[in-house]
Amino acid sequence: MIHPTAVVDPGAEVDSDVEIGPHAVVAADVRIHTGTTIGPHATIDQYTTIGPDCQIFQHAAIGGVPQALKFKGEKTTVKIGRGTIIREFVTIHRGTEFGGGMTEVGEENFLMAYTHVAHDCFTGRNVIFANAASLGGHIRVGDHATLGAFVAVHQFVRIGDYAFIGGMTGVTKDIPPYVLASGTPRASLRGMNAVGLKRHHFSAETILTLKRAYRILFRLGLTLNEAIERVSAEVDQRPEVVSLIDFIKSSERGITR
DSSP states (O other), X not given: OBOTTOEEOTTOEEOTTOEXXXXXXXXXXXXXXXXXXXXXXXXXXXXXXXOTTOEEOTXXXXXXXXXXXXXOSOOOEEEEOTTOEEOTTOEEEOOOGGGTSEEEEOTTOEEOTTOEEOTTOEEOSSOEEOTTOEEOTTOEEOTTOEEXXXXXXXXXXXXXXXXXXXXXXXXXXXXXXXXXXXXXXXXXXXXXXXXXXXXXXXXXXXXXXXXXXXHHHHTSOOOHXXXXXXXXXXXXOOHHHHHHHHHHHTXXXXXXX
């Protein structure tokens, strides 16, 4: 299952059914689980763990040293979750000691060509990155979020569950869950991600309730504290509404509005 031109370090742990293509390079201290395929010319660097049933396409580079001036060569890691698809020329860098030590891409993510995931980032389940979407360091992306082509996300930003960010958008502040955002050079909110929520089987009542909360939070010209008080008083406190409010309250970079 390993092409004769591939270079696999004896210190790598590779399950017996893993496929490794021509001229791929797998370094020491790498763990690749069952059912995964590594394409031609892909590079899997040291301290990387790739879960089962992943697809790594040609020229992807996973586990490279982070682009961080404070990094001094310490042992840090990359973890790729089960069933994730990583397309051509994707780059994913190791964590840093000062940022927690790990970069983690969650289960069943889809990273299209030229995506970049920088050091100490975390993505949830079923995240989609369109071509050339880029994450700076220390970013957290929630479950089922989608980033369009050429989206650029500033370091330390959070992107909430089920958020959808349109292509060519610059993201400098947190994007709440369940919303649409787009804009060049900086993101603005464009409403609820109603189509995405329907596709993920949210009920019509839940979507309507989230729309009511969104209108109070972002359309009435209130301060966030005033808006949160009104949502708490006037909107049905479904789990999704509570999640939205909790996300806003916990923001450190500020909320995109």
